[in-house]
Amino acid sequence: MDLVARLTAELGDVVTIDPVRLEAVRTDKSGFLSASAPLALVEASSVDHVQTTLRLANEAGVGVVPRGTGTGLAAGAVGDAGVIVLSVAKMNQIIEIDPANELAVVEPGVINADLDAALEPYGLWYAPDPASKAISSIGGNIATNAGGLLCAKYGVTREAVLGLKVVLADGRLLTTGHRTVKGVTGYDLTALFVGSEGTLGVVVEATVRVLPRPAGDVVTVGAFFPQIRQAAAASSAVVAARLRPAVMELLDGQALEAIRAYLGDEVIHSAMGHASGDGFLLVQFDESPAPETVLHAVELIEQAGGQTRVSTDAATGEQLLSIRRAFHPALAARGEVLIEDVSVPRSRLADAFDAIAEISARYGVRIPTVAHAGDGNLHPNFVVDGGAVTPVVQQAADALFRVALALGGTLTGEHGVGILKRHHLIDELGPDSYALQRQVKTVFDPRGILNPGKVFEIIE
Amino acid sequence: MDLVARLTAELGDVVTIDPVRLEAVRTDKSGFLSASAPLALVEASSVDHVQTTLRLANEAGVGVVPRGTGTGLAAGAVGDAGVIVLSVAKMNQIIEIDPANELAVVEPGVINADLDAALEPYGLWYAPDPASKAISSIGGNIATNAGGLLCAKYGVTREAVLGLKVVLADGRLLTTGHRTVKGVTGYDLTALFVGSEGTLGVVVEATVRVLPRPAGDVVTVGAFFPQIRQAAAASSAVVAARLRPAVMELLDGQALEAIRAYLGDEVIHSAMGHASGDGFLLVQFDESPAPETVLHAVELIEQAGGQTRVSTDAATGEQLLSIRRAFHPALAARGEVLIEDVSVPRSRLADAFDAIAEISARYGVRIPTVAHAGDGNLHPNFVVDGGAVTPVVQQAADALFRVALALGGTLTGEHGVGILKRHHLIDELGPDSYALQRQVKTVFDPRGILNPGKVFEIIE
Secondary structure (H helix, E strand, C coil), X not given: CCHHHHHHHHHHHHEECCHHHHHHCCECCCCCECCCCCCEEEECCCHHHHHHHHHHHHHHCCCEEEECCCCCCCCCCCCCCCCEEXXXXXXXXXXXXECCCCEEEECCCCXXXXXXXXHHHHCEECCCCCCCCCCXXXXXXXXXXXXXXXXXXXXXXXXXXXXXXEECCCCCEEEEECCCCCCCCCCXXXXXXXXXXXXXXXXXXXXXXXXXXXCCCCEEEEEEECCHHHHHHHHHHHHHCCCCCCEEEXXXXXXXXXXXXXXXXXXXHHHHCCCCCCEEEEEEECCCCCXXXXXXXXXXXXXXXXXXXXXXXXXXXXXXXXXXXXXXXXXXXXXXXXXXXXXXXXXXXXXXXXXHHHHHHHHCCCCCEEEECCCCEEEEEEECCCCCCCHHHHHHXXXXXXXXXXXXXXXXCCCCCCCCCHHHHHHHHHHHHHHHHHHHHHXXXXXXXXXXXXXXXXXX | CCHHHXXXXXXXXXXXXXXXXXXXXXXXXXXXXXXXCCCEEEECCCHHHHHHHHHHHHHHCCCEEEECCCCCCCCCCCCCCCCEEEECCCCCCEEEEECCCCEEEECCCCEHHHHHHHXXXXXXXXXXXCCCCCCCEHHHHHHHCCCCCCHHHHCCHHHHEEEEEEECCCCCEEEEECCCCCCCCCCCHHHHHCCCCCCCCEEEEEEEECEXXXXXXXXXXXXXXXXXXXXXHHHHHHHHCCCCCCEEEEEEHHHHHHHHHHHCHHHHHXXXXXXXXXEEEEEEECCCCCHHHHHHHHHHHHHCCCEEEEECCHHHHHHHHHHHXXXXXXXXXXXXXXXXXXXCCHHHHHHHHHHHHXXXXXXXXXCCEEEECCCCEEEEEEECCCCCCCHHHHHHHHHHHXXXXXXXXXXXXXXXXXXXXXXXXXXXXXXXXXXXXXHHHHHHCCCCCECCCCCCCCCC
């Protein structure tokens, strides 16, 4: 009996080979499409389903691709010929909210925003806030160590994960970590699983740390600049002054042009008056900032050439934030984009924007870009005319990766390596680290069945 | 030529076999004394010294014990017969302070408090603050993932470490991590090294994240309670109200009695008036807390039975904090103690104090205890009459570990496993995790030369 037949015999309806369903898991939000459909899709709704799937697949030596809600941007959860896709999207129960210890226990398919909504009545908050929070799952956030707008101040996913339950490649259930903030018994396997993109085990439960919701008023400053370089310099000045914004976002000229076309001028005028420019900086302070903090920030931004608009009420602040939030929908409305994700030391942001403009001109590719200025994470969006990533777009993306590494940065801040960046991984890690990491994978996955072909290329 | 002769030939004066120097590295601040002196002590002052030592030791199959300033409390850095102790205490240069990116690059021997002092002129701050910060090194803090008084709000060492340079067992130099807050290229080897107690490699450089120094005024509340259980309940009430103290410390009756004898009644009266009791709670808010926050905390503490003293100036706040700070000197002045370190979910603190009182009575051992209430980390101090840990003290400590695990906690919050807790490690990890972690160690240290006999017992 082959693996799919055995899985069906043990798990029943949980296993599907419906071609339409299999087609859907050949891709993710990156737009990448694998060469062929996988053997089957298992839609687990219990830990036991996950354990059975891995046990049988490991015995058969067949690859398993763990998948959440499919919102990944690096093709890390796509199925191809000869593998089983194991979805945990239906394992979406919030198991426990423990207000006294400020933690929650969740299944991996819980949507980030759903967890946050469930915490709100307790005055608690789940801080990691990827832009995809309305559609991405906690399990996927863990797989990619997702960040977001607020993480320079409030931390990335790794800082929020206290412990995990993970099904190992052979079907055993492993528990890692603690329900306590501190703990140093043995190696930090919890952190090792966070960001491991389904190559070491399948997360079936997470104990996450939650925080008191920031209290008090929000103050938001929007500013237009003639050039993005000036906006980047202004963000550096705000950091250098040791002010602590919760949000600090940069939009370049190509991004602004797309947003203007998408939202309409009147929406931007309503938020920003008639100020305009080719660079935009958005700074938001939370926890009722001292007035002198806000005045200092405004002074620094104006000294750098910004025309500012200050909002001290939540509604106008939301208007300003909506300019930033319109970025992805504005580009999606125009067609396909390759959403990239590099980080540089934040002092090099202006250099990174210059380099992106140069790459855009050299390759004749439009690259509207947004950056989380607080942590140096840039999302250059390569506009793909006709919907497919052409060789010239790929060359332009390769040039971007070289720039990120040359500026002391990293290939991926939060989207992961998946398939799309695996060819560049060794350039960042170097051969020693690369070799060690492959050996670590072998400890957890001796038969190499977990997410084959992702992150680490198969080299044989 | 034997290993010591080869080391001396290559490294010269860096290597010592002076019996007085070797005697000193048979112990640490735990009071544990190894059976015999090590073969030699290498006092590295460069990366090259570390690489040479490990290369030669690995070739010879001789164990190497990495050591910082020797302030460990779990005997994790003590030398015994047949091994080389490799001290990095003299690698104590601050290599770089980068204010624009809010990071510092340091050698491992830099003292925690020295780094903090160097950052102060920039308005920056190194948040991890173990009680040993005046004497412990950053490398040792990394080896044990040290926490401290402030970490419930500001994070433990792991959250502060962005990247490392590590010499591997065979002498190769490995670089991990990023200079950016975000990054998900490959596995989080940085987090794997943090807390690994010198069993995976020797940290020779760390890039650490620093924060703006908290601005504004500090408000401190001290409170005496008839019983420690009430003080623990008050701390839970403060957390439940979602107030966010920077410091929250508990002292039990035996701890208070020792502190009173050490400081004298007048010092305590000066800070607290004539209030008295068998439980003490210290709560400190930073960043100019709103008056309603402080009033709410005082109300909750008094409802739980506390007699409070509120200090709104730094000098009186420091007086209150000095009561807590006197705990370790007060016990040291009376003789030897075994300083333990367990964590429980903070909602179980009151139960943990009850259990400690029960263990104290059952075994006839005094166990004055302080706890970081914000993160559930307790430091019960077992008073060792005559200076040696007797079987009955060991039995009492074993009972404490069982309580910590039964309450959903962990064997060690921040001191590490070292030698003293290695017999209990498998009880917390379980056999699967224990086996996997030993295999991970083998990837990094195939010949088993790094800190032999620590953390993982040698089972052959």
